[in-house]
Amino acid sequence: MSQGVSARSRRVSHPKSAITKQRILDAAARAFSLNGYAGTTINDIAMTAGMQGGSIYYYFESKDDILQEVLDVGITRVFSAARLAIGSLPASSAFSEKLEAAVTAHLTMLLQQGDYTSANIRVFEQAPPAVKRQNRKLRTAYGEYWGQLLSEGQRSGEIRKNVDLTILRLMLLGSMNWAVTWYRSDRMPIPELARKFCEVVLKGVGLSDDQLESSSRGRRARS
Incomplete structure (x- = not known):
């Protein structure tokens, strides 16, 4: 688990990556607040963030x-x-x-x-x-x-x-x-x-x- 977190931290060290990660979190917060946990999917978050679903996994391991x-x-x-x-x-x-x-x-x-x-x-x-x-x-x-x-x-x-x-x-x-x-x-x-x-x-x-x-x-x- 610690290796996964370290790898993810390296991925978002670039300013652009940090901005994208924040966009994902903002989109996720919006989706979770509206639809709850079960009603929110990775694709929902990606769509709200204006990204492809698979791109999320570059920044996060899971929902x-x-x-x-x-x-x-x-x-x-x-x-x-x-x-x-x-x-x-x-x-x-x-x-x-x-x-x-x-x-x-x-x-x-x-x-x-x-x-x-x-x-x-x-x-x-x-x-x-x-x-x-x-x-x-x-x-x-x-x-x-x-x-x-x-x-x-x-x-x-x-x-x-x-x-x-x-x-x-x-x-x-x-x-x-x-x-x-x-x-x-x-x-x-x-x-x-x-x-x-x-x-x-x-x-x-x-x-x-x-x-x-x-x-x-x-x-x-x-x-």
């Missing part, structure tokens, strides 16, 4: 090899975007500012550069076990990054101590990822959507105990 790279690129890009967004903030930034920066970065990568991230969301569970095992390392690292960010919010007091951060992390990432199925840019810009996600995380949707008591008193008075 699984292509899928592996598409999935890895998708996670790596969104992970890098989130880290860059937070890293660009002043060191004194509050957790709420970091959260909004990371949420905005995640949603932007998902909704504006969506083929790779959409392929991740749609195809990961369909991927062969070996591909999933390899990509899961990156997915786990990204999830841990969010876990650390939310832990910071709990330490700072911006998230209640009794909140289960694992559940919160899964809910937040899951709801953001699901936006790829319903988001429309003509209805709401991504920064505004990100603010609304953060509002739900930081303020919740229920009334506080004082607000509940006040509401209850109001109902009793009206009755």
Whole structure:
């Protein structure tokens, strides 16, 4: 396996080869995001890339090899975007500012550069076990990054101590990822959507105990 990877790396060392390889990956990400794993063939990818089917094998050994790279690129890009967004903030930034920066970065990568991230969301569970095992390392690292960010919010007091951060992390990432199925840019810009996600995380949707008591008193008075 390592010999195959080395040989393939030598093949794409020329700038033209690197450009062609990127074209293949872009085409594959598009095909996987639209048609899923089983519904995508090497010929589909080649046609989208404007190539002959057999030419693909000059750059990749198999469809699984292509899928592996598409999935890895998708996670790596969104992970890098989130880290860059937070890293660009002043060191004194509050957790709420970091959260909004990371949420905005995640949603932007998902909704504006969506083929790779959409392929991740749609195809990961369909991927062969070996591909999933390899990509899961990156997915786990990204999830841990969010876990650390939310832990910071709990330490700072911006998230209640009794909140289960694992559940919160899964809910937040899951709801953001699901936006790829319903988001429309003509209805709401991504920064505004990100603010609304953060509002739900930081303020919740229920009334506080004082607000509940006040509401209850109001109902009793009206009755």
